[in-house]
Structure formats: C-alpha cells, structure tokens
Amino acid sequence: MKYISLCVAGALLTGLIAGKPSPAPIRPTPSQAGVRKPNIVIVMADQWRAQDLGYAGNREVITPNLDKLALESVNAPLCVAEVPVCSPSRASLLTGQHATTHGVFYNDRPLRNEAVTLAEVCQQNGYKTGFIGKWHINGGLAKDFAAGRLAPIPVDRRQGFEYWRGLECTHDYNNSPYYNEVNKRFVWQQYDAISQTDSAISFMTQSRKEPFLLVLAWGPPHDPYQTAPKEYRQRYADKTLSLRPNVPAKDTMEANRALKGYYAHINALDDCIGRLQAALKGAKLDENTIFVFTSDHGDMLYSHDQINKQKPWDESIRIPFLLKYPAGLSRKGRTLDVPITLTDVMPTVLSLSGQTIPASVQGQNVASLIRQPRAPRPDDAALIACIVPFHQWNYGRGGREYRGIRTARYTYVRDLKGPWLLYDNQQDPYQLTNLANEPKLAGTQKQLEGILAQKLRAANDNFQAGNVYMDKWNYPWAYIDSLGNPYYK
Numbered sequence: 001m002k003y004i005s006l007c008v009a010g011a012l013l014t015g016l017i018a019g020k021p022s023p024a025p026i027r028p029t030p031s032q033a034g035v036r037k038p039n040i041v042i043v044m045a046d047q048w049r050a051q052d053l054g055y056a057g058n059r060e061v062i063t064p065n066l067d068k069l070a071l072e073s074v075n076a077p078l079c080v081a082e083v084p085v086c087s088p089s090r091a092s093l094l095t096g097q098h099a100t101t102h103g104v105f106y107n108d109r110p111l112r113n114e115a116v117t118l119a120e121v122c123q124q125n126g127y128k129t130g131f132i133g134k135w136h137i138n139g140g141l142a143k144d145f146a147a148g149r150l151a152p153i154p155v156d157r158r159q160g161f162e163y164w165r166g167l168e169c170t171h172d173y174n175n176s177p178y179y180n181e182v183n184k185r186f187v188w189q190q191y192d193a194i195s196q197t198d199s200a201i202s203f204m205t206q207s208r209k210e211p212f213l214l215v216l217a218w219g220p221p222h223d224p225y226q227t228a229p230k231e232y233r234q235r236y237a238d239k240t241l242s243l244r245p246n247v248p249a250k251d252t253m254e255a256n257r258a259l260k261g262y263y264a265h266i267n268a269l270d271d272c273i274g275r276l277q278a279a280l281k282g283a284k285l286d287e288n289t290i291f292v293f294t295s296d297h298g299d300m301l302y303s304h305d306q307i308n309k310q311k312p313w314d315e316s317i318r319i320p321f322l323l324k325y326p327a328g329l330s331r332k333g334r335t336l337d338v339p340i341t342l343t344d345v346m347p348t349v350l351s352l353s354g355q356t357i358p359a360s361v362q363g364q365n366v367a368s369l370i371r372q373p374r375a376p377r378p379d380d381a382a383l384i385a386c387i388v389p390f391h392q393w394n395y396g397r398g399g400r401e402y403r404g405i406r407t408a409r410y411t412y413v414r415d416l417k418g419p420w421l422l423y424d425n426q427q428d429p430y431q432l433t434n435l436a437n438e439p440k441l442a443g444t445q446k447q448l449e450g451i452l453a454q455k456l457r458a459a460n461d462n463f464q465a466g467n468v469y470m471d472k473w474n475y476p477w478a479y480i481d482s483l484g485n486p487y488y489k
Helices: 064-071 086-095 118-124 192-204 230-234 249-282 342-352 367-371 439-458 466-472
Strands: 039-046 128-134 163-167 177-179 185-187 212-221 289-295 321-324 381-386 402-407 410-415 418-424
Touching: 039 086, 039 192, 039 249, 039 342, 064 249, 064 289, 064 321, 086 118, 086 342, 118 128, 118 212, 118 342, 128 192, 163 192, 192 212, 192 249, 212 249, 230 249, 249 289, 289 342, 342 367, 381 439, 402 418, 402 439, 410 439, 418 439
Parallel strands: 039 212, 039 289, 128 163, 128 212
Antiparallel strands: 163 177, 177 185, 289 321, 381 402, 402 410, 410 418
C-alpha cells in the first residue's frame, strides 16, 4: 500500500487506496518503431473561463500570446469541465475517467493509487515525466483539510511523475511553497506562476534522448484576484470594464473590481505562455511537441449573481482548450465546435502520440475530430455534474446535486427534483431565460433528456443524493460543509 498524506485517517483508507498494479507494457507498432514520439506539454490554469481571452472575442483582456497560439492550434470553444471544480477536473484529466469512477468528486480527497494515469502510461513508453505547480489530488480523509494542502506529496503518491516541483494547494501566489523530488521544501522566488514557468522551461530544454511529458499547473487566475504583480494590475486599474449582461446591477461595483484583478492574473499568465512557446522554438522542440492549454473550471464572477464554480452555467463549466501539434496537425489554426471535456484529454493525447489507451479510460478519443473538425450534431454533448455540492457552494449556500449536458446549442440540467435548467444558447448566449418545462420546447427537452440518460448510462452514474457517494467512498464532510437537512429532503 502506498503512503498517503499526513492528514489521512489510515483505517478509513483500507480498500480505497490499494497497491497499484503496473499497466502491461505498451510496445510501439511497426509504423511507430524507430520514430521519436512527440513531447507532451499540458498547461492547466485554475479557474480561467473560456470567455476571457482575446481570441474568444474579449477585447479588454490582454492575451496576445494566447491569441497567437490560437492561430496555430485546434481551438475547442465548447470544452467543458465535467465536474467544474478543482480536484475532480485534475483527476479526470490524468485518468480519463468520470468523477464517479475515480472517486475524486469532492475537493481534498485522494485519487486512488490503482488509478492508471497519463504519466504512468507515458512512463511505460519511455517518456520522462515532470509535474510543476498545484497538484490537489492527494487529499486525505480528515474533516479539516487545510493542513494537508501544505504537506509534501510522498513519492508513491505522484501518479507517475518523476521531476517534481509541486504542492497540494495554495493561493498565496507571492509566498508559495513547493517540494522537490526528495520533498525538500522551497518557496518560489516571486509570483509563483512566473517561477514555475522558469522551472518548466528548464525541464523542457534539458538535453535528453527520450520524449517528455510535462504538466504545468498554475494557481491563478483563481482568486484572490488582487494579487497579480503590480505591473499587470496597473494595466487595468483605471479602466471601467464591460460586464456580461447576466451580471445584476447590484453587483456591478464588486464585479468590476474582481474582473480587473482577474484580468491582471490572466495577463501575467499570457506572458508565461509566450515564454514557454519561445523556449520550445529556441530549443527546436516546437515542431514535435503536443502543447495543450486549458483550465480546470471557469469562474462565475457575479454572472447570475453567483461567484466561483461548481455551478452549471457557462461561466463555470466552459474552459479554454487549445491544442498545437505542428508535426501531426500542421500549423493551420482551426476550430472544433463539437463539445468535449477534460475527461477526453488523456485518450486523445495518447492517440495523437501513438500510445495505446488503457481499458480503464472512459473519456472519448477525439483525435480524429482534432485532425479533421466537423460540424456538431444534435446528439454531440458533454456531460456536466455536481456529485456533491461543497465548500463555497455547499447546501447551506444553495448548492445542489445536478446532472446535465452541454450541446453545441443547448444546456439541459436536472437536479434531484427533476428538470431544472434549459437554455437555448444560440438564441440566449448569456442564459437569461430558463426554458425548462416550457410547453413549446417539450419535444426538445425530451430529446435532451434522452441524450442525458444515455450519457449517464455510459458513465455508470445512477444520479443519487450526495451523501450516497460520500458514504460509498468513506469520505467525511469537511467542517465548513452543511450536514443539516439538504434541500431535497
């Protein structure tokens, strides 16, 4: 059995985190033999919504490097965080599994050791693997999760990553600790994303014969919003920014202030993207590198009078997704309008790099769509879910369990009482009019209900109350979460 974090109650882990069998060796096909596999770089920001990028139509946020990257990438504007919150998204990206399968549906809970991860598969195929930044999938089984966020990650809990500059979780970006391979503690010397980018460049440009996999996981632009370097904050200080039409008038002042800081973080990260791209080109690695930029979830930022994430609205679920791979896809930018999710990243990247996809993976391999995008069909849909509402959106704060789908046109969501939300995003892009149970859309709602039912069957998800999943996985409720009478009782 692998050792887990310092805050774990050992007895409760029995049967949850078991020893992990090594995946069967994956051998290259004859067509792949002797051909160097592409490097893989995945850059994941935290709480960066899809709407706030220049290439996505936002003319106030400053993102020239990402705008340039988009011109050479496949852009999936309908990429969705299936469970739009930190730990579930990270676990799904690394395992290609739904949260109800890998069990990380609640922040600060552990990804099982037996889970087969992207890093482990790549390692089996001769890749050097590296992780830098926010980990957030080594939680324990304690009600108080705070201590575990600053504890070192044991070697056997790093899920296949060798080069290590990681920490479970912090949002103190200007006093940000991390641990190296032997768990010696350091502090990033400046705004952590900048120093983490330095470390990423060092890892990528090392002289080596083997291909590499690097995951760089930044903490920003997650709040606190007013903590980006001063030079970036000053660029927005005197501006009155445009708010989305679904931000209530009463929230205007707070939303504008938050957005200025949010954009400052984004601006800083955009500069980091430029440095990463320049380093790959300078080291002549750009051509044969699969470079992915994405986020773990979005940010409501006062749309619908809501903050943060977990919610089913587009500001929370939609995230940026760019994939650049010149050797395999050319440098011609293109748009994929079919909805995809972070659960699809592992199988897609493995396919594009000529590696076998493990049987444990549930996500869709969309490599063929990446190579040749097509128009979306009515039944193309991304599953969205809140398995257990917690922390910032716990029951006491109005949180609720839900399951839903995001198609190219519609958002349809059920809670435990029945149909909750239905939006025609083509006619109503800011989701201002809820059409659930409207007679004129009865046929559409029935069709969407059928697509959702099929998605849930495929995920082996029978949609029960949150406490059922907490009990199944022996998870305690955090002290800050509601244990009273949830709304559905």
